[in-house]
Every structure is written in structure tokens, then in C-alpha cells.
Amino acid sequence: MRPFREVWQSTIFTKWVMAITGLLIVGFLLGHLSGNMLMFLGKEHMNEYGVELRSLLHGAGIWVVRLGLVVIFVLHILSALKLSGRIRKARPQRYAKVTPQESTLAGRTMLLSGLLLLFYLLYHLAHFTWGIVHTDFYAHNVGYEYTLANGHVVPDVYKMVVNSFQQPLISVLYLLAMVFTGMHMNHAIGSALQTLGLTNHRLVPVLRKAGVGLSIIIAAGFSAVPISILIGIVK
Amino acid sequence: MNLRLHIWRQAGPSAEGSLKAYDVNNVSEHMSFLEMLDVLNEDLIGKGESPVAFDHDCREGICGSCGMVVNGVPHGPERKTTVCQLHMRKFKDGDEIYIEPWRASAFPVTRDLVVDRAAFDRIIQKGGFVSVNTGNAQDGNAIPIAKTDADRAMDAAACIGCGACVAACPNASAMLFVAAKIGHLAALPQGQAERDSRARDMVLQMDAEGFGSCTNHYECEAACPKGISVEFIARMNRDFVNASLKG
Numbered sequence: 001m002r003p004f005r006e007v008w009q010s011t012i013f014t015k016w017v018m019a020i021t022g023l024l025i026v027g028f029l030l031g032h033l034s035g036n037m038l039m040f041l042g043k044e045h046m047n048e049y050g051v052e053l054r055s056l057l058h059g060a061g062i063w064v065v066r067l068g069l070v071v072i073f074v075l076h077i078l079s080a081l082k083l084s085g086r087i088r089k090a091r092p093q094r095y096a097k098v099t100p101q102e103s104t105l106a107g108r109t110m111l112l113s114g115l116l117l118l119f120y121l122l123y124h125l126a127h128f129t130w131g132i133v134h135t136d137f138y139a140h141n142v143g144y145e146y147t148l149a150n151g152h153v154v155p156d157v158y159k160m161v162v163n164s165f166q167q168p169l170i171s172v173l174y175l176l177a178m179v180f181t182g183m184h185m186n187h188a189i190g191s192a193l194q195t196l197g198l199t200n201h202r203l204v205p206v207l208r209k210a211g212v213g214l215s216i217i218i219a220a221g222f223s224a225v226p227i228s229i230l231i232g233i234v235k
Numbered sequence: 236m237n238l239r240l241h242i243w244r245q246a247g248p249s250a251e252g253s254l255k256a257y258d259v260n261n262v263s264e265h266m267s268f269l270e271m272l273d274v275l276n277e278d279l280i281g282k283g284e285s286p287v288a289f290d291h292d293c294r295e296g297i298c299g300s301c302g303m304v305v306n307g308v309p310h311g312p313e314r315k316t317t318v319c320q321l322h323m324r325k326f327k328d329g330d331e332i333y334i335e336p337w338r339a340s341a342f343p344v345t346r347d348l349v350v351d352r353a354a355f356d357r358i359i360q361k362g363g364f365v366s367v368n369t370g371n372a373q374d375g376n377a378i379p380i381a382k383t384d385a386d387r388a389m390d391a392a393a394c395i396g397c398g399a400c401v402a403a404c405p406n407a408s409a410m411l412f413v414a415a416k417i418g419h420l421a422a423l424p425q426g427q428a429e430r431d432s433r434a435r436d437m438v439l440q441m442d443a444e445g446f447g448s449c450t451n452h453y454e455c456e457a458a459c460p461k462g463i464s465v466e467f468i469a470r471m472n473r474d475f476v477n478a479s480l481k482g
């Protein structure tokens with residue numbers, strides 16, 4: 001019998017934590033993406049969604065989700081850093097020549113794309129959630145208000161997003177971040193299935209392809225909003 | 236054909252090593268890669284220099300002794316082939332060939348292209364065996380085993396323990412080797428009694444040896460001279476967690 005401490009410090013267990021938390025974040029991104037798509041349905045839908053999110057379970061809902069996300073991200077990042085540290089020590093002397101056969105650029109740069117995602121995440125929160133960068137566009141600061149069809153006056157989230165992404169610099173930053181997101185997902189989803197031990201011969205090849213497809217859908221879907229605003233389809 | 240080789244030379248475990256260039260001329264395309272190195276070594280000995288040390292034994296691709304990274308690929312450019320079975324017809328006149336030892340902190344260089352793979356032995360000692368009495372040869376046939384299980388066990392048992400998976404892995408991970416050993420015995424009824432402790436103990440020993448962790452690049456499968464599938468890694472990932480949750 002082994003004490004559980006030994007097991008949870010093992011590389012495979014840490015990989016499981018990374019895979020499960022990673023897939024949960026993918027799930028969150030899909031939910032987030034479907035919310036963003038409301039930008040294409042117009043002001044009314046987007047702003048209604050904005051208040052509904054904040055009033056779920058009398059306002060407790062969003063805090064439960066936020067707390068869950070923080071825990072998930074912290075676990076994912078701590079596992080990533082722990083394993084990356086081990087990997088760096090595992091090959092102190094590099095090869096003079098390496099000829100990759102199977103690995104992809106996306107796969108080999110997971111730590112980099114992950115860390116860039118972390119910086120992007122903080123920037124994104126500072127922009128739309130905390131309102132501490134680009135404050136000229138933060139709805140609560142500049143008094144953007146919108147009256148819903150039911151008469152309620154709510155923050156004009158729609159206008160905040162449009163005014164922000166009309167700034168080319170902001171849009172380009174977001175689009176760059178979506179390149180990293182796409183790359184991280186590209187390797188991550190198939191990788192997680194392998195980590196979690198999926199071996200079904202018919203399913204695995206299909207799911208690996210689906211994972212790559214999903215990574216493209218996520219990156220392209222999120223990019224659609226700033227691009228549409230930049231070229232003036234959404235205004 | 237005439238070749239220019241860049242070979243890692245290192246006098247001993249703690250000596251500084253470096254790549255040194257050598258010209259070998261009149262190489263026959265029928266030679267194996269190791270025979271080509273033999274020719275170089277004859278030449279070096281003739282000149283009073285020390286020959287290039289490399290591991291080899293059977294030279295027919297079954298013992299797992301040989302191994303070197305040739306132009307950035309363990310065992311060289313031909314898939315599913317050990318470097319002793321690699322032939323010079325895979326190269327052409329004027330080629331420059333980089334030859335380096337397996338690189339991993341768990342596989343320290345002993346000399347030139349020879350590395351110490353005792354870490355693999357210590358992992359095997361933790362569970363790469365069955366302790367139940369399996370009887371004599373004829374008793375093997377007395378235990379019915381489904382064809383698919385037998386095939387899977389044989390696929391895993393093809394591992395010759397050369398270490399190319401570690402050498403190929405961008406993380407110097409030994410997952411494919413350990414997965415093949417665990418997967419081989421997990422496929423058979425004789426392996427069930429110790430299945431959980433085997434998975435746990437061998438994985439923990441793998442970690443203790445300082446191999447990197449797996450990030451699913453699948454370079455190992457591409458480099459494996461026996462073509463062991465990364466599916467065994469998925470099986471081990473499941474077996475290990477399963478065994479651990481049972482306590």
C-alpha cells in the first residue's frame with residue numbers, strides 16, 4: 001500500500017489534473033463563445049444577457065462560477081509549471097540536431113501559449129470585468145446605459161464592446177490572443193483524451209480530429225466579433 | 236560513397252564532450268550503419284586515436300543494445316528499424332551525418348555514444364515480472380487467452396528496451412517503455428494478480444529516475460524500432476489512476 005501523497009505527486013496524476021481542468025476550461029470557453037455570438041443578434045439580446053448573467057441565483061451564480069474558474073485555472077497552471085520544471089531538468093544537454101517526426105509546433109509550445117494566455121486573460125479581465133484598462137470604454141465608468149424592451153435600464157455592454165473593438169490596437173491584441181488560444185487548444189484537446197486513457201479504436205481518431213476542429217471553431221468564433229466590428233458589419 | 240560524420244566524443248561520464256568531424260570514404264551502400272562506424276574505428280585505431288565507443292550486440296535488431304541519434308532521429312531515418320539494421324543505402328554520397336548519444340539526465344553518457352540505461356532495469360525491478368508460478372512450457376497452452384488479448388500482449392512485448400522513446404521525446408519521458416512493459420503483463424491473466432501494484436510501483440520508479448513527463452507528442456512511437464503504439468500509454472494512464480484510487 002502506497003500513501004496517497006506519493007500518488008498525487010506522480011506525473012500521471014498531475015497530468016490528469018491538467019487534462020480535467022483543461023477540458024473544463026474548454027467547456028467554459030464554449031459557453032462564453034455562445035454568449036459572445038449574441039453580439040450578432042443585436043443590442044437588446046446582448047445587454048439582456050449581460051444583466052441575466054449577473055443576476056443568476058440572485059447574483060450568487062456568477063460568483064460560484066467565478067470561484068470555480070479561479071480554482072480550475074490555478075490547478076491547471078500549477079500542474080503545468082510543476083511538470084514543465086521537471087521536463088527542463090530531464091534533458092540538460094540538448095541535441096545538436098533534432099528532426100521532429102510527429103510533434104507539432106502547437107504541441108511543442110504549450111507552455112509559451114499557456115503563459116501568453118494567462119497574460120491575455122488578466123488583460124481581458126482588466127478591460128471588460130474590472131474596467132482598469134481602456135477605461136474610456138468601460139460601461140460603468142462612462143455611463144453607457146441602455147433601456148431594455150421591458151423598461152429596465154442596464155449597462156450598455158454592447159456599446160462597450162463595439163467602441164472598444166473599433167480601436168484597431170485593442171482588436172489586434174485580441175486577435176493575437178486568439179492565435180495562441182487556437183494553438184493551445186489544437187494540441188490540448190486530443191492530448192487530454194490520451195491522458196485520460198481513451199483507447200477506443202473507432203472513437204479516438206474521430207475525436208482527435210474533432211478536437212482540432214473545435215480549436216479552430218473556438219479561435220475563429222471569438223475572432224469573429226472584433227473582426228466584424230473592425231470592418232463595420234457590427235456597429 | 237564518401238561521408239562527413241559529426242560524432243559526439245566524450246572521454247568519460249564527467250568529461251566535457253563535443254562534436255568532432257570525421258571523413259569516411261569508400262563506404263559501401265551494403266554496409267550497416269554500425270559497420271560503417273567499424274570502418275571508421277579501424278581507421279582511428281590505425282592512426283593511434285581512440286575509437287568511437289557505441290553499444291551493440293546482436294546486430295540483428297532484437298537485443299536492444301544499439302542506439303544513437305542519427306541526424307536528429309533515434310536509430311536514424313528508417314522507421315521501425317534499429318540502427319544496427321539501418322543500411323548505408325539510406326544515405327548518399329556527400330551526406331553530413333550528425334551522430335549523438337541518447338540525451339536524458341536519467342541516461343548519463345558513459346563514453347561517446349554509450350549511455351547508462353540502468354534506470355530501465357530499476358523500473359523493471361519494481362514490477363516488470365509476474366510472481367505467480369506459471370508452470371512449464373506445456374502449461375502455457377492450458378490457459379485459454381483470447382486472440383485479441385494475446386495479440387496485444389505480443390505487440391507490447393515487442394519492446395526491446397533500447398531507450399529510443401526517451402531519446403526521441405522532447406521531454407525525455409520514458410512513458411512508452413514503461414507503458415509497453417505494464418501493458419504487456421496487464422493483457423494476460425498471469426499478470427492480473429499484481430496488476431495494480433505493478434502499475435503504481437513502475438510509474439513511481441519512472442518518476443523517481445528523473446524522466447520527463449509526457450505531453451503526448453508521439454515522437455516515441457515514430458522512433459520506436461518495434462513500432463509500439465502510444466495506445467499503451469493511454470492504457471497505462473488509466474491503469475495507474477485506477478490502481479491509485481483503489482489505495
Ligand code: HEM
Nearest residue numbers: 019022023025026080110111114115118188191192195450
Ligand atoms: C484558455 C485557457 C486554457 C485552456 C482551455 C487550456 C486547456 C488545456 C488542455 C485541455 C490541456 C491538455 C491536458 C493534457 O495534455 O492532458 C492543456 C495542457 C497544458 N496547458 Fe493549458 N489551458 C489553458 C490555459 C493554460 C495556461 C494559462 C497555462 C499556463 C501556464 C497552460 C499551460 C498548459 C501546459 C503547459 C499544458 C501541457 C501541455 C501538453 O500536455 O502538451 N494552459 N491545456
Ligand code: FES
Nearest residue numbers: 292294299301319
Ligand atoms: S545490436 Fe541488437 S538491436 Fe541493434
